[in-house]
Amino acid sequence: MKKLICLALCAAFASCASIAPPASTGSVDHVVLVWLKRPGNPQDREKLISAGRELRSIPGIRALDHGTALASDRPVVDDSFDLGFVMRFDSPEALAAYESHPIHQRKVKDVLAPLSRKIVVYDITR
Numbered sequence: 001m002k003k004l005i006c007l008a009l010c011a012a013f014a015s016c017a018s019i020a021p022p023a024s025t026g027s028v029d030h031v032v033l034v035w036l037k038r039p040g041n042p043q044d045r046e047k048l049i050s051a052g053r054e055l056r057s058i059p060g061i062r063a064l065d066h067g068t069a070l071a072s073d074r075p076v077v078d079d080s081f082d083l084g085f086v087m088r089f090d091s092p093e094a095l096a097a098y099e100s101h102p103i104h105q106r107k108v109k110d111v112l113a114p115l116s117r118k119i120v121v122y123d124i125t126r
Contacts, residue, residue, distance in 0.1 A: 027062070028089045028125045030098075033081040035118035044115045045083055051111040052085055058101045060094035061087055081120075092125065
């Protein structure tokens, strides 16, 4: 019985090993929420996701992910956006370098701005 309990606990905690370590002090999470001019349009959403993938080549990005709003009835949750991006940088300086990088500038001008009716950005530091 002890062996069975031990195996169950090992299996339960095995997934914990895959959890990312906490962000380091001074790092920055850059959260970008996008409302499309054509809400819910899958082609526009895919263009933004594709542009986001290209941003991964910019030095200084430690992580970049995207997703859609999770529907919620909670009054404190804003689930009205179409697409969200979350990026992690080692420092505010790395974020600043990313923002001025030519690839980022071009994607904002050619893809993000033409497809978006509203963009909200949150920068969170530790």
